Amino acid sequence: MMERFLVFATLAFATLTLAGISQAQASDDYIVLASTTSTEQSGLFGHLLPAFAEASGIRVRVVAVGTGQAFEIARRGDADSLLVHDTDGEERFVAEGFAAERADVMANDFVIIGPGHDPAGIAKAETVVDALARIAETQAPFASRGDDSGTHRAEQRLWEAAGVDPGGTWYRELGSGMGQTLNTTAAMDAYTMSDRATWVAFENPQNLTLLLEGDEALFNPYGSLLIDPQRHPHLKHDLAEQWHRWLLSADGQQAIADFTVKGQQLFFPSANSMSGSMSGSDP
Known part of the structure; x- marks a missing residue:
């Protein structure tokens, strides 16, 4: 047993x-x-x-x-x-x-997002470099991810191509992901650069709209x-x-x-x- x-x-x-x-x-x-x-x-x-x-x-x-x-x-x-x-x-x-x-x-692709009333007039720009130059010239608020992401790195290259060293009170580096950056951009009524996928999936656009797309540089x-x-x-x-x-x-x-x-x-x-x-x- x-x-x-x-x-x-x-x-x-x-x-x-x-x-x-x-x-x-x-x-x-x-x-x-x-x-x-x-x-x-x-x-x-x-x-x-x-x-x-x-x-x-x-x-x-x-x-x-x-x-x-x-x-x-x-x-x-x-x-x-x-x-x-x-x-x-x-x-x-x-x-x-x-x-x-x-x-x-x-x-x-990347897209440039901003308030519908478009204070820098970037919807009239022919290129993304022209659009960024207009934003810098008017010192319209711009929210940057500022987090060394792929989006942030691409944005920095485009500012350089535009001959702009962004800074001052109009340029905000957030150190955040794309979704949070879009939320902050909406709250600030500012411009930003986003990948298209996150923008399309974004559920809180408020006054934001897609203002520039289609440039090969994006x-x-x-x-x-x-x-x-x-x-x-x-x-x-x-x-x-x-x-x-x-x-x-x-x-x-x-x-x-x-x-x-x-x-x-x-x-x-x-x-x-x-x-x-x-x-x-x-x-």
Whole structure:
């Protein structure tokens, strides 16, 4: 009787142990993705991640920050993968040996948002550089993300192209994500530069409207980067590569194309031209 009990207890213990191992293994089937607030706040990840999980069994935990912060997280070895939008910064990241591979995944565009009464008259501007020059000349309020994000970096390059060193009481650097920046812009009745996806998904425009779009200088590509295994061998490189390859696959690219908000396609697969993304209606 005792022998039968011991056999049963041993089998039960083994079953529980295997179950525990299985659960532990299952809990490890995730990666940490450092990405941008625009991909998070637009709702794109809410659309993409379930599709990827269903296809691969891998979950993705997103840390949504500005692109500059995302780079720093990855440099420290605290993220398994990167999806950001600053091509120059991405190429430097590869050149510095932090990433083994970079690939274009998708793109959309930036837009200039401002109050409907448009005190700087930027709706009449032919280019974004002209629009920013008008804002600086009139010292109309401008809210900048000021957070070293991809959007902020692009904005800084455009001010430089306009020959403007923004500052003074009219220029506010907020140090916040795109959604919060839009909220502050609405409260200030100011201008700002936003990625189109977050603007379309934004639910509190108040007096804000889309005033300038379509300039080629507002093109906004996103890249996926594989962290170099030699730099951070402890990361989940095999799982991260599956995510990276899925984004570039026909299924991943179709999932990106299928994402819409308020009837608008917000991100365009890297293989497509941007001709369809440079126009759209206000949210």
